Amino acid sequence: MSTADDTSGNGVRASGAKPTGTAARSPVDPVSAGDDDAHVRLYGLLGEFATPNALVQAARAARERYKHVDAYAPYSVEGLAEAVGFTRNRVPLVALLGGLAGGAGAYFLQWYTAVIDYPIDAGGRPLHSWPAFIPATFELTVLGAALAIFFGLWLMNGLPRLNHPLFNAPDFDLASRNRFFLCIRASDAAFDLHDTTHFLRSLHSLRVSEVREEAA
Amino acid sequence: MSTGSIATPLGPRYTGASITDKIADVVLERPVHWAWVVGFGIATALTLLLLVAISYLFAKGVGIWGVNQPVAWAFALTNFVWWVGIGHAGTFISAFLLLLRQHWRTSINRFAEAMTIFAVAMAGLMPILHLGRPWFFYWLIPYPNVMNLWPQWRSPLVWDIFAIGTYVIVSILFWYMGLVPDLATLRDRTRVRWKQIGYGLLALGWRGEARHWARFDTGYLLMAGLATPLVISVHSVVSLDFSFGLVPGWHSTIFPPYFVAGALYSGFAMALVLAIPMRAAFGLRDFITTRHLEKMATLMLVTGLLVAYSYLVEVFNAFFGGNRYDIAALANRYFGPYAPVSWSVVLCNVVLPQALWLRAVRRHPGALLVLGLVVLVGMWLERFMIIVASLSRDFLPSSWHIFEPTFWDLATLAGSIGAFAFLFLLFVRFLPAISMSEMRKLVHAAEPRTGLATRSDLA
Numbered sequence: 001m002s003t004a005d006d007t008s009g010n011g012v013r014a015s016g017a018k019p020t021g022t023a024a025r026s027p028v029d030p031v032s033a034g035d036d037d038a039h040v041r042l043y044g045l046l047g048e049f050a051t052p053n054a055l056v057q058a059a060r061a062a063r064e065r066y067k068h069v070d071a072y073a074p075y076s077v078e079g080l081a082e083a084v085g086f087t088r089n090r091v092p093l094v095a096l097l098g099g100l101a102g103g104a105g106a107y108f109l110q111w112y113t114a115v116i117d118y119p120i121d122a123g124g125r126p127l128h129s130w131p132a133f134i135p136a137t138f139e140l141t142v143l144g145a146a147l148a149i150f151f152g153l154w155l156m157n158g159l160p161r162l163n164h165p166l167f168n169a170p171d172f173d174l175a176s177r178n179r180f181f182l183c184i185r186a187s188d189a190a191f192d193l194h195d196t197t198h199f200l201r202s203l204h205s206l207r208v209s210e211v212r213e214e215a216a
Numbered sequence: 217m218s219t220g221s222i223a224t225p226l227g228p229r230y231t232g233a234s235i236t237d238k239i240a241d242v243v244l245e246r247p248v249h250w251a252w253v254v255g256f257g258i259a260t261a262l263t264l265l266l267l268v269a270i271s272y273l274f275a276k277g278v279g280i281w282g283v284n285q286p287v288a289w290a291f292a293l294t295n296f297v298w299w300v301g302i303g304h305a306g307t308f309i310s311a312f313l314l315l316l317r318q319h320w321r322t323s324i325n326r327f328a329e330a331m332t333i334f335a336v337a338m339a340g341l342m343p344i345l346h347l348g349r350p351w352f353f354y355w356l357i358p359y360p361n362v363m364n365l366w367p368q369w370r371s372p373l374v375w376d377i378f379a380i381g382t383y384v385i386v387s388i389l390f391w392y393m394g395l396v397p398d399l400a401t402l403r404d405r406t407r408v409r410w411k412q413i414g415y416g417l418l419a420l421g422w423r424g425e426a427r428h429w430a431r432f433d434t435g436y437l438l439m440a441g442l443a444t445p446l447v448i449s450v451h452s453v454v455s456l457d458f459s460f461g462l463v464p465g466w467h468s469t470i471f472p473p474y475f476v477a478g479a480l481y482s483g484f485a486m487a488l489v490l491a492i493p494m495r496a497a498f499g500l501r502d503f504i505t506t507r508h509l510e511k512m513a514t515l516m517l518v519t520g521l522l523v524a525y526s527y528l529v530e531v532f533n534a535f536f537g538g539n540r541y542d543i544a545a546l547a548n549r550y551f552g553p554y555a556p557v558s559w560s561v562v563l564c565n566v567v568l569p570q571a572l573w574l575r576a577v578r579r580h581p582g583a584l585l586v587l588g589l590v591v592l593v594g595m596w597l598e599r600f601m602i603i604v605a606s607l608s609r610d611f612l613p614s615s616w617h618i619f620e621p622t623f624w625d626l627a628t629l630a631g632s633i634g635a636f637a638f639l640f641l642l643f644v645r646f647l648p649a650i651s652m653s654e655m656r657k658l659v660h661a662a663e664p665r666t667g668l669a670t671r672s673d674l675a
Contacts, residue, residue: 052660071426074232075657081430091434109358113366135375135453139382142446146439150389153435157428160420173404175424176397178233
């Protein structure tokens with residue numbers, strides 16, 4: 001794997017020298033030039049950075065020219081999501097809806113079973129004894145909100161997704177350790193292999209590499 | 217409390233990379249330590265004892281225990297209340313201290329959450345075991361059934377199953393959610409194929425994308441906000457199981473706060489008892505520092521004082537209320553057949569922990585380990601005192617009866633401790649005991665030259 005990393009890093013620099021025509025297809029696959037996977041679709045270009053500050057600055061600069069920009073960090077970096085254009089965080093809304101559904105469902109169940117379906121007259125006490133219904137209502141409110149957060153979070157993040165083009169990229173295993181990455185996807189209208197490579201390199205990245213849709 | 221004090225106790229030599237390597241290598245690289253093997257052997261033996269005790273119980277019924285009338289609740293309920301309480305400190309550390317922006321919690325929240333889950337698992341067993349027909353435990357859950365019956369919603373025992381059930385599920389979700397980025401780290405670091413597949417599946421394909429992190433942070437914080445009132449509600453509901461009863465010594469409005477304070481007290485004790493050997497055995501002294509132990513010891517002292525205050529209020533209430541049965545129950549507690557238990561409670565929970573006022577004691581791991589064990593014993597005896605001493609002498613002297621534990625009572629208690637240790641020892645070998653992603657964030661936040669916001673801006 002390490003040798004492939006090195007050739008890919010050099011390969012980008014080599015291919016970056018020649019002007020390339022279409023955005024999505026590169027004439028020479030840098031990872032293994034000459035092999036039969038030259039036709040594997042390009043996912044994007046990945047710039048690697050040493051510090052979170054460098055990544056946030058690079059992300060801000062990239063967003064001015066491109067729309068399809070993703071940033072990857074080993075922990076949550078303050079301001080990074082905003083730098084890549086993340087504005088609407090719907091997690092709180094999902095939590096609220098989950099909590100309301102859980103609480104309303106619990107209260108309705110208790111009211112329906114205790115008043116309508118299975119009324120027990122205990123010394124003339126009211127059937128709809130709402131204070132006694134509060135504990136289960138509270139617990140299921142919490143449960144509903146927690147389940148909504150947990151499952152909503154993965155759903156909105158598009159996970160679980162066990163395979164991803166980025167996992168083919170060199171050094172990307174360090175994204176969960178101490179390296180910071182900026183990916184400009186090939187699907188972006190302004191993406192150009194040559195220009196974008198130069199652009200990423202101009203942001204003082206440690207290295208720039210191509211990301212392929214499938215494992216090379 | 218101040219965010220400026222996050223200048224981590226970790227020492228300046230740690231970076232995001234070295235911290236990751238050190239914590240991950242405990243799981244991935246470190247050879248099995250003989251102490252772990254010995255501990256695991258003992259824990260496995262006790263777990264087997266628990267399985268034998270449960271099998272024999274299911275075959276014979278609760279008559280194998282020392283329970284009688286009027287002491288129908290004894291060891292099983294004592295174990296239940298004790299174990300749930302131990303779990304509470306884990307949630308308190310991971311959720312409440314997160315909300316209060318206590319950065320030192322970062323080193324200890326992961327294993328404290330694991331402690332919670334395993335303790336609550338042990339707790340959850342106990343009420344099921346003490347049922348006469350344990351195979352019908354699911355009758356507590358409301359579901360349309362052929363008997364056309366619904367649960368009695370006005371009973372704290374029904375609230376209990378909702379509280380405990382919710383607590384188990386939320387604790388597991390919260391713990392697993394926090395684990396996902398760390399599982400991704402293990403996936404990326406290991407070079408062993410089956411570990412890559414195993415950790416890879418559990419990591420759900422986490423790749424640390426900025427938008428994912430933003431949602432993750434919000435979700436984690438909201439989860440903490442939910443878990444904090446939940447933890448209070450759970451032990452309050454557990455205490456209502458008792459205070460809704462008319463038995464003198466149970467029928468008291470002080471029970472919810474009294475039980476919650478005791479729960480946190482025993483939980484901090486267990487956290488210390490687990491942390492001190494763990495940091496020694498796995499070389500984690502740089503992360504779980506003396507400063508962490510001192511903070512936990514302070515919290516133990518504070519909750520211990522709340523517990524001591526509750527004991528005093530119980531005495532005061534009995535005389536202030538003037539109810540002769542309450543006064544008799546109190547006299548019975550401290551001068552009756554269970555007086556040795558009650559005075560042991562005072563010794564373990566009130567007298568000995570006062571040593572924590574001394575800074576030297578709070579900073580001495582050995583002393584804290586001993587005090588943690590003392591408090592755990594004291595809190596178990598306290599639950600026993602409340603449950604058994606009250607039940608054994610209720611209103612009618614003709615029905616008074618003493619409870620004496622049998623071998624199977626003791627086997628169930630010892631077995632549950634063994635099974636808890638069994639799960640915890642597996643946890644420290646297979647999962648990162650300290651949150652790597654949060655530690656990386658903490659390290660970077662502590663570096664002034666990066667100019668990054670501190671963890672307190674996580675919201």
